[in-house]
Amino acid sequence: MFYYYGRKKQIAKYYPLPLFNTIIEPFAGSAAYALSSNNWKKRVILVEKDERVASIWKWLIYKATPEEIMNMPNLEVGDKTSEFFHIIHAVTKMAFKYKTIKTTPLLARNWQISKRYIAANLYKVKHWEIICGDYTDAPNVEATWFIDPPYQFESGKGYQYGSEGINYEELARWVMTRKGEVICCEGDGANYLSFKPLTILSGVAGKRNRELIFYKSVKTVTQLSLFAEIS
Template identity: 65%
Template sequence: MFYYYGRKKQIAKHYPLPNFETIIEPFAGSAAYSLYGGNWKRKVILVERDERVFEIWRWLIYYATASEIKSLPDLKIGEKSSEFLHIVHAATKMAFHYKTIKVTPVLARNWAISKRYMSDNLFKIKHWQIIHGDYTMAPHIEATWFIDPPYKDDAGKGYRYGSHLINYQNLAIWSKERKGEIIFCEGYQGDYLPFKPLLELKSVAGKTSKEFIYYRSNKASQQLSLF
């Protein structure tokens, strides 16, 4: 819904469509998968550990109006802001550690785009649910589980609740116990589940990164057809 470093908005189309009426994202972030296509029409449950990101979602789901979002002021390049909703739009995961930030052209552009997107798409999330806590707080029900944690090791550093705070073996065990289907995202350092390559991405600087996926469904035909 809003800018978030590492979000899946541009690559959501590469992931399997949900096969269950409920989607659960136990690492909510900006919930790009749940917003993709018609996914938002399903019952969506988000879980978010970072209290500031949780508060953004709580405001958007339960209180905000489209007109209120449209009326939020634009950011001016060079000024400073201590609003986390502004700070999170900086193009770096280190933004999660900032108390104030100087508005750059990138931040101002991201905020302007995000403000329009939030106001235009707010109606899609009003039936969603947000839970404050870590991934273990998610209800243990049959669902499409879109699991997108901070990636293991270097790729997952920088977030306030980054890779240094995650026991990936415990996360793997917990994930395999979920009912329904699992769509699990990782980077090249993920070795705690049998991840398979999904796609290769090129950045504006010409660097490449690889996305990996672990997929499991209780419908064998879906699992076999994915790879």
């Protein structure tokens, strides 16, 4: 719904469509998978440990109106802001550490784009649910589980609750006990589940990052195009 470092908006199309009427994102972030395509129409349960991110979702789901969002002031280049909702639009992991940030042209642009997008799509999330808590607080009901934790090793560091605080062996056991369909995201080198290649992303300065996926489902489904072709 909003800019967030590591969100899956650009690659959501590569993931399998949900097989169940409920989608659970236990590391919610900006919930790009639940918002993609027609996924948002289903029952959606978000779980987010970062209290600041969860509070944004609570406001969007339970209180905010499109008019309120559009009436929020724009950010002027050079101004300073201490609003976390603004800061995360800088799209850097450092945003989770900043208390105040100076508005750059990128931040000002992202905020303007985000306001318009949120206002236009707010209706999609009004039936959703948000739990502020650890991923283990998610109800273990039959659902499509989109699990996008801070990535194992270095790339998952820097968040308010990053990879430093996750026991990945415990996470793997938890993943395997979910009911329904499981889509688990990771980066290159992750080894706590039997991940397979999904796609390759071009990053800053030409750096290429390989995205991985672990998938399982209680339903037998032929998904010939489950994984994107690696080029």
